Amino acid sequence: QVQLVESGGGSVQAGGSLRLSCAASGLIYRRYCMGWFRQAPGKEREGVALTDTDGYTYYRDSVKGRFTISKDNAKKTRSLQMNSLKPDDTAMYYCAATEGFCYNFMLKTGELEHWGQGTQVTVSS
Secondary structure, eight states: OOEEEEEOOEEEETTOOEEEEEEEESOOOSSEEEEEEEEOTTSOOEEEEEEETTOOEEEOGGGTTTEEEEEETTTTEEEEEEOSOOGGGOEEEEEEEEESOOOTTHHHHOOOSEEOOOEEEEEEO
16 A cells, blocks of 8 residues: 655745655555645645656646755655745645656646645745
């Protein structure tokens, strides 16, 4: 059974930084895609950043240049360094993973099999 556990959320003022981490257990795939989605109250879930074991990486346009996703395939972790945070970044952030490569369309569809419980990020103005 795959479990994804997020950590690192919190509250920060606009312009600040946070680092999220996701640790996977039970992930037996040789090749997998893993990354971050977010959902703000009253809004649809949206993809933030994905990267797979081969290094294919995708970001949503609004976070490019501010967020960086990193991976440790051996430890099966993904981290999301978030800089220059804006109030619009406020959301519950979810880690997700699935077997195979990442594709850009997955940021929109969210077609990943496994999901974590989420960690809250709040950015105040």
